[in-house]
Amino acid sequence: MELSTNTNKLVSEDERQHPTETIQYIVIRLGDEQYGIDIRNIETITRMQHITRVPKMPPYLKGVINLRGVVIPVMSIRLRMNLAADEITKTTRIIVLKLAEEGNVGFLVDEVKEVVSLNSDDIEKIADNNKEGRTNLINAVGKHNGELISLFDLNAISLEG
Amino acid sequence: MDVSQYLEIFLDETKEHLQNLNTRILELETDPENSDTINEIFRAAHSLKGMAGTMGYKRMQNLTHDMENVFSEVRNGTIKVMPEMIDVLFQCLDALEEYTDNIQSSADEGTNENEQLIKKLNDILKGESGDGAGSGAEPKKTEETGQASRPSGETGENKWDQIPLDSTQISVLREAMKQGKKVYGINVMVQESCILKAARAFLVFKAVEELAEIIVSDPSAQDVEDEKFDRDFTLIVLSDSDLDSIVHAAENVSEIEKATGAPLVLENNKSVAAEDKAEAEEKAEESEKPAAAPVAPAKADAPKPVATAPAAASAAAPPAAAKAADHKKQAPAKPVVNRTVRVDIEKLDALMNLVSELIIAKNSLVSSANAGQEQQTSGATHNSFNEQIEYLESVTTNLHESVMKVRMVPIESVVNKFPRMIRDLSKKLDKKMELYMTGEETELDRTVVDEIGDPLMHLLRNAADHGLESAELRAQRGKPAVGSIFLDAYQDGNNVVIEVRDDGNGIDVEAVRNKAIERGTITPEQAVNMTDKEIINLLFLPSFSTAKQVTDVSGRGVGLDVVKSKIESLSGEVEVKSKLGEGSTWTIRLPLTLAIIQALMVVVGDEKYAISLGSIQTLEDIPASDIKLVQNKEVIHLRGNVIPLIRLNQVLDVESKRSEEDNLIVVIVKKGDKMAGFVIDELIGQQEIVIKTLGKYIKQCKFISGATILGDGEIALILDANALI
Numbered sequence: 001m002e003l004s005t006n007t008n009k010l011v012s013e014d015e016r017q018h019p020t021e022t023i024q025y026i027v028i029r030l031g032d033e034q035y036g037i038d039i040r041n042i043e044t045i046t047r048m049q050h051i052t053r054v055p056k057m058p059p060y061l062k063g064v065i066n067l068r069g070v071v072i073p074v075m076s077i078r079l080r081m082n083l084a085a086d087e088i089t090k091t092t093r094i095i096v097l098k099l100a101e102e103g104n105v106g107f108l109v110d111e112v113k114e115v116v117s118l119n120s121d122d123i124e125k126i127a128d129n130n131k132e133g134r135t136n137l138i139n140a141v142g143k144h145n146g147e148l149i150s151l152f153d154l155n156a157i158s159l160e161g
Numbered sequence: 162m163d164v165s166q167y168l169e170i171f172l173d174e175t176k177e178h179l180q181n182l183n184t185r186i187l188e189l190e191t192d193p194e195n196s197d198t199i200n201e202i203f204r205a206a207h208s209l210k211g212m213a214g215t216m217g218y219k220r221m222q223n224l225t226h227d228m229e230n231v232f233s234e235v236r237n238g239t240i241k242v243m244p245e246m247i248d249v250l251f252q253c254l255d256a257l258e259e260y261t262d263n264i265q266s267s268a269d270e271g272t273n274e275n276e277q278l279i280k281k282l283n284d285i286l287k288g289e290s291g292d293g294a295g296s297g298a299e300p301k302k303t304e305e306t307g308q309a310s311r312p313s314g315e316t317g318e319n320k321w322d323q324i325p326l327d328s329t330q331i332s333v334l335r336e337a338m339k340q341g342k343k344v345y346g347i348n349v350m351v352q353e354s355c356i357l358k359a360a361r362a363f364l365v366f367k368a369v370e371e372l373a374e375i376i377v378s379d380p381s382a383q384d385v386e387d388e389k390f391d392r393d394f395t396l397i398v399l400s401d402s403d404l405d406s407i408v409h410a411a412e413n414v415s416e417i418e419k420a421t422g423a424p425l426v427l428e429n430n431k432s433v434a435a436e437d438k439a440e441a442e443e444k445a446e447e448s449e450k451p452a453a454a455p456v457a458p459a460k461a462d463a464p465k466p467v468a469t470a471p472a473a474a475s476a477a478a479p480p481a482a483a484k485a486a487d488h489k490k491q492a493p494a495k496p497v498v499n500r501t502v503r504v505d506i507e508k509l510d511a512l513m514n515l516v517s518e519l520i521i522a523k524n525s526l527v528s529s530a531n532a533g534q535e536q537q538t539s540g541a542t543h544n545s546f547n548e549q550i551e552y553l554e555s556v557t558t559n560l561h562e563s564v565m566k567v568r569m570v571p572i573e574s575v576v577n578k579f580p581r582m583i584r585d586l587s588k589k590l591d592k593k594m595e596l597y598m599t600g601e602e603t604e605l606d607r608t609v610v611d612e613i614g615d616p617l618m619h620l621l622r623n624a625a626d627h628g629l630e631s632a633e634l635r636a637q638r639g640k641p642a643v644g645s646i647f648l649d650a651y652q653d654g655n656n657v658v659i660e661v662r663d664d665g666n667g668i669d670v671e672a673v674r675n676k677a678i679e680r681g682t683i684t685p686e687q688a689v690n691m692t693d694k695e696i697i698n699l700l701f702l703p704s705f706s707t708a709k710q711v712t713d714v715s716g717r718g719v720g721l722d723v724v725k726s727k728i729e730s731l732s733g734e735v736e737v738k739s740k741l742g743e744g745s746t747w748t749i750r751l752p753l754t755l756a757i758i759q760a761l762m763v764v765v766g767d768e769k770y771a772i773s774l775g776s777i778q779t780l781e782d783i784p785a786s787d788i789k790l791v792q793n794k795e796v797i798h799l800r801g802n803v804i805p806l807i808r809l810n811q812v813l814d815v816e817s818k819r820s821e822e823d824n825l826i827v828v829i830v831k832k833g834d835k836m837a838g839f840v841i842d843e844l845i846g847q848q849e850i851v852i853k854t855l856g857k858y859i860k861q862c863k864f865i866s867g868a869t870i871l872g873d874g875e876i877a878l879i880l881d882a883n884a885l886i
Contacts (some may be wrong), residue, residue, distance in 0.1 A: 052876040053768065053812040053853070056862045064855060064868055066876050069866045073858040102858055 021120045025142065027149055028095065028113040030096070036116070036142055036149040043096040043104055045112055048088055064105060064152060065094065072096060073104035086110070097154065111126060118142045125150065169267060171216050173503070174259050178205045178212075186250050191582070203232040209257070210802075214415060215360075218270040220478050221260045223413060226281040228253050236260030236288060248588075251279045251581070275681055320348045321397045322426075324379045333376060334427060345373070345404050347422035349411050350393040359388040361416050367369040381487055392418075397425060404833035436803040483806045498770045505737040510569050515560040522553040558849075569604040569753075572650055572659070575614045576601050579648060586625045592631055593643040596621075600650035605657050609731050610753055613659070616724040616735075620661040620747045621646060623721075628665035628745060638742065640664065653754070654777050662745040668695050668739040694834070697737055701725040719885045723804060732866070734883060758852060760869070762845035762877065763828065766815030769877040771843075771850050771869055778829040778836065780844065797827065797838060804829060807885060808840045812864070818842050839886045853878065 008021045018149035024038035026045075038127070044132050045114050050061040064071050074094055086092070091111040096104050141152035169253050185202045192198065202727045214235045228250065228692045234240040263271035324346075328333070334344055351358050360384045369375060375382075376395040380390045380665065393703075400407060404422050411420035561736035576598055583596040605613070629635075629644035636642065649664040668691045677699050683691065703722040728735045732752050739745035752758060752775065760771035761780075781799065788795050788806065795806040810817040819842050827838040850869035857876075859865070865880035 052868070052878065054859050054862060054865060055815075056880060057859060061858065064859065064876050064878075066870050066874050069870060071853040071855060071870070071876060073855065075858075094390060105858060 005038075007137070008040050022117050023120070023123075024115055024117050025149065025151065026095070026115055027113045027144075028109040029113055030109060031083060034079075034149045035077075035112070035138075036151045037095065037097070038154065039115065041097050041154050043098040044062075046094050046096065046106075048092040048094060048108075062108065067095065067096060067104070067106070072104045074108060077107045077130060077137070078108070089115075098147070100156065101125070115143075116144045118149075167216065168264070171212055172261065172265055173259060174212060175209060175257075178209045179261065180577050181205045182209075182254055183251075184558060184577065186203055186247060186254070187580050187584060190244070190247045195712070196236075199232065199236050203229065206232055210415065211356055211608060214262075214364055217364075218260065219368060219371070219410070219413070220272075221257060224260075224275055224279060225257060226340070226413070226415070227279050227286075231282055231285050240285065246285050249278065249285065251585070252308050253278050253282070268860070270282060274672055283451055295554070306625055311439060320346070322346070324377055324395060324397060326397075330377055331427065332814060333785075334397070334425070336401070338427070342401065343404075343409060344376075344399065344425040345422050346400050346425040347398060347408060347420060348393055349396070349420045350418040352391065352418045354416070357572060358390070358392075361414055362386075362390070363396060364410045364414040365417060365420075367397060369398060369407055370412055372402045372407050372410055373398035373788045377693065390546065393626050404864075413532065470727055477868045480811050491577070503570070504567050507564065507728075511568065512560070512563045515556060515563055518556045519553070519560060522549060522556050523839065525549045526553065535735050550761055568607050570607050570610050570611055571602045571604050571870075572657075573601040573700045575610055576650070577615065578614075581624060581644060582618065583621065586622065586814050592625070592629055594625055594646055594788055595643050596646045596648060598648045603650040603652055603657055605751060605753065609733075610728060612731055613749075613751070616727045616749070617648070617659065619724045620718055620749075624663035624665065624745070624747075627651050630666045634666075657751045657753055659749040659751070661749075662744065664744040665740045667743055668700070668737070670739075673697065697739060700737070700793040701764055703734075740799075742825055758850060760848055760850045760879065761828065762871075763809075763839075763841040764843035764845060765809045765841050766817060768813070768815060769845065769871065769875070770813075771848070771877050772839070773829060773877045773879070774847060777878065778831045781827040781838070782824045783838075784826060788825075799829070799838075802836060804836045804838045806838045807842070809880075811838070812885065828886065832883045832886045835886050837882075839880075839882070839885070848877070850877075 016069075024039040026039050026042060028035050028037065042136065043068075046067065049065055051065055053063040054061065054073075057063070060076050062074045062076050064073050066072075076086050078084060086108050087110075088111070091108055091125045093112045094106040095109055095112070098104050123140050127139045137152055137156050138150045139156070140151040142149040142151055182202060182205050185198050188195065189202065190228045206225055206229040210222055210229055213219075213221035214224055229248070231240065231250070235242060240246075253275075256273070256278055259273065263269060275463065277735075303545045338344055347369070349362070350363055366375065366378075366382070366385070375396055375398050378385060383392055384390060398407065398752075404424065406420045408420045411417060429566045526546070529546050529549055535694060565742045579598070580596050583594060584594075587594050624646050629646070630640075632642060635644065645664045649657055649658075649660045651664070674688050674691070674696050677696065678685050678688050682699060682702065684860070688696075698742070700721050701724075725735055728749055729750070733748045733750055735747060737745055737747045751772075759774040761774055761777055763770050763772060781797075783799075784795055787797055789798065790796070791803070795808075796803050797806060798804075806815070806825075823838050824846060826842070827840055829838050853869060855865065855868055864881050864884040865878050866884070867879045868876050869879060871877055
């Protein structure tokens, strides 16, 4: 409890120092690339578990899992973005997002790496580039310690789901 | 006073009373002499009036008041029950229902005064026909108020002139008069027999406050609330309305003998005369000591409102009013009325018992855990531990069941309104008909019961309107003149079946067929091949129901698609059987409860699926050689039925684990008259499962109706057999 209040204070102090907005992102890995998801949209992150297949679904909808008594659909971001199919390893995680309209949805990711804070200065919006289907889901790129992090546009994910 | 906390109870009880009235008045119509019924009606109307009054719903109160008057006369035998009167009464009930609906949605009764109805009621009282123009029978009340207010003006010595006023109050009054507001003095006399004077007085305060601002009351408001007054109290009010309406409002409260009032002349007031002396800066109400006002003799004999007399005896005690708090603060709170379930005490007791058992089980577990720590090696503790877990298991299962039962309510609450509806339809359509209901006590999940009303109403209307023939046609066909409509409800396994049946014309299949071809719904070639049943099922298509012409030809099709979709949204199904000239039967099948079902767990490939037990007929072990091909489809011949086979592994896109030569495990399912055999790999067994939705993402899959979580935390999908057949 104390810890969290401390961090809250830190965040607010941070904000006072920087007039620009700071958003925390969870950094995940898909293959060799890093992606960021706005932490405010994340319900929970769970280890890989058995996914119950649902027949007659598009391939990227892997099925459903039981998250503490609630049935949650899980999809593969890799398949959504036309990447190679997921390889389940020890580091594979299911990130459960809470979406306003659709309720909770899980996403398979190769690894969850860290949490980073990005200033809006560090974020560059990218124009819609439909050449490859994959860029549809990405609407910005963040710079962090000299690395680039592609940021997911959660609206796009939820809309097409 | 804030009565919003009682709103829920009020609404509940009002609805109950209204329903009761509906039923009783229907009874009265067939048996006008039954004194029990009349008494019951009188009581219900009286309670309604009392409740409405307590809650401050004046219009509602007025209407019930006049209804009560009529019933009271009927009870005394001065008025005979006549068909016109019944009609008027039903209209009154409709009006009351409208008030109730308004209150439910906005905590306000609305502004409809229903003067017409009140007038009709008064006409009945005067022995005139309810529908008569009766221009001479102006509402009594205006006369009353006219008389009530007149005499007071005549006497110079009025009670309100004796109220001590302090200087602030006097200046307020003077200021208001300057602004053109009217200042009245009002004296209210409570009936001698009145038991809850404070409550009645509170209602008067409330009524007056709607029209005027109360500046002074004598005795003080606090004293009035505490019942520290004799039989009358006096008010000085500021208002824009005219005196008559205020006096009328006060007098309309039951058990008020009379109210008198007159414009206040400040100079007549004793305190004003002595204003120079009285300059104390005390706060308004505290300073007011009732100046031992001599009980002024009634100035004129204003006629009592007719109904207050019989009402007095059984005063509907408004407990709320008695503790009237700060009545000057009007609380316009708009509470959202929650949906409630009334629960049978027995069910609650069962729940309570289970919870206590649960606690015992928990305690035993705790103690065996403690014992385990002390003597870890002992195998005995392990055994008792298992025992306790088994015990716990059985308790939780029962607990679950009981909680589910609490959600169950009899469909009575829905079907009760139908006799009245049929009666109205009978008048409107000018057809004689009778509704026979059975199984009203059948219980269903509350959510289902709430939703089932409209579809049923639709079907009943259809039966009454289009199903039953005209009197002439019935006579020709040798049917009894009075058409019969049946509504039967009963439980059938895990389902509840509701049947709407009529002995009318039935569905003209040929007409539907022709119409369908004409409308292009089906081709003539298709039409030839379609069975009558399939044709009738066309009626449920949305395109069909919107077509008015179809209604003209076949007499069916109004909103049947709505009925169907509603029932399907409740995981139920509807089917119709009809015989031309003999009538039709609409059968609605609903799951007992939506949240939990009995299911058969099966394995297909390496996946587990649940099939609702409700749709399963039998399980069969069929040798592969028994499979026959009909039109290139696999069927089996089973006890005289040819049943098409559906290989679930193909439907579900999984590899079957069984080889071609193995015997087949076939689950025979039934949907209405249709049967099908699901070929599965393995049976697990019967299990009670809790239905979970799959969420919005996964809705494309028609034959998966949901998911359930198994004991090991794994998810199994629920197959919707109906969608597969």
